[in-house]
Amino acid sequence: MEMSDVINDERKANGAVIVKPVANAIRILRHLSQVGTPERSVDIARQLSINPSTCFNILRTLVTEEVIEFNPLSKRYSAGLGLTRLVEQLVSQGERVQLAKPRLQNLAARLRITITLWRRMGPDRIVIVSSSASPTDVRIDMAEGQRLPILMGASGRLFATQLDLDSPDIQAAYEQIRWARPLSFHTYRQEVQEAAARGWAMDDGYFSVGILAVAAPVRSPSGNIDFTVSAVMFRGQRDEQGIVELGNALVEFSRELGDVLF
Numbered sequence: 001m002e003m004s005d006v007i008n009d010e011r012k013a014n015g016a017v018i019v020k021p022v023a024n025a026i027r028i029l030r031h032l033s034q035v036g037t038p039e040r041s042v043d044i045a046r047q048l049s050i051n052p053s054t055c056f057n058i059l060r061t062l063v064t065e066e067v068i069e070f071n072p073l074s075k076r077y078s079a080g081l082g083l084t085r086l087v088e089q090l091v092s093q094g095e096r097v098q099l100a101k102p103r104l105q106n107l108a109a110r111l112r113i114t115i116t117l118w119r120r121m122g123p124d125r126i127v128i129v130s131s132s133a134s135p136t137d138v139r140i141d142m143a144e145g146q147r148l149p150i151l152m153g154a155s156g157r158l159f160a161t162q163l164d165l166d167s168p169d170i171q172a173a174y175e176q177i178r179w180a181r182p183l184s185f186h187t188y189r190q191e192v193q194e195a196a197a198r199g200w201a202m203d204d205g206y207f208s209v210g211i212l213a214v215a216a217p218v219r220s221p222s223g224n225i226d227f228t229v230s231a232v233m234f235r236g237q238r239d240e241q242g243i244v245e246l247g248n249a250l251v252e253f254s255r256e257l258g259d260v261l262f
Helices: 003-007 020-035 041-048 052-064 081-111 153-160 168-175 185-198 240-261
Strands: 010-013 016-019 068-071 076-079 114-121 125-132 147-149 201-204 211-219 225-234
Touching: 016 020, 020 041, 020 052, 020 068, 020 076, 041 052, 052 068, 052 076, 068 081, 081 114, 081 125, 081 240, 125 153, 147 153, 153 185, 153 201, 153 211, 153 225, 168 185, 185 201, 211 240, 225 240
Parallel strands: none
Antiparallel strands: 010 016, 068 076, 114 125, 114 225, 125 147, 201 211, 211 225
């Protein structure tokens, strides 16, 4: 990798940070998928205007990760079975989320509150992959595709049960979160511990003023929390006992949902 590539590893575009080697790797994968025929490293570098040595290093990394294939006789690279399997996994998971949507809609209608399905995206973000609004005149709409820091909201407290809250990096990330009203890290840690003990979490107006959310984890067969189901309502819409009953109901629902998602 050239020194200029290291210096320009990150550049801002439309307010987002772009890591140049990652962007180039995606461009290479897209190129190999589109051309459909094996190509030499030097040809790929020329067509994509990537430094030849940088292109070669990225290609070697992708081969090591079994995403693309290399023919030592022809010295050419091609899209491998690993890329196909990766795409198949993404598609099948998207299909499973779609299969879960009617269940989310039925639950939202039965409880008369908005139900969202969150998924962990990488080490520091979560995203709404499905949202079913309450079928009432006054309701809360949560947009699919909305992303939040992994620690935020009721779902964030559940994902936090799998993180090391003593880590300086985690605490630094917490300090960057803009809560709707003040929430100390000490109090947040206590709420995470309570969520781990009872099996569901709550955000009482910290994510958004006037909004209360209750969430339960959807665990993978290995026990990891990959998804959460969250019920979103106006504060005061349920009393304390009603919130406990809702949390327990979400726990049961999440167990059923796990059979669909995994």
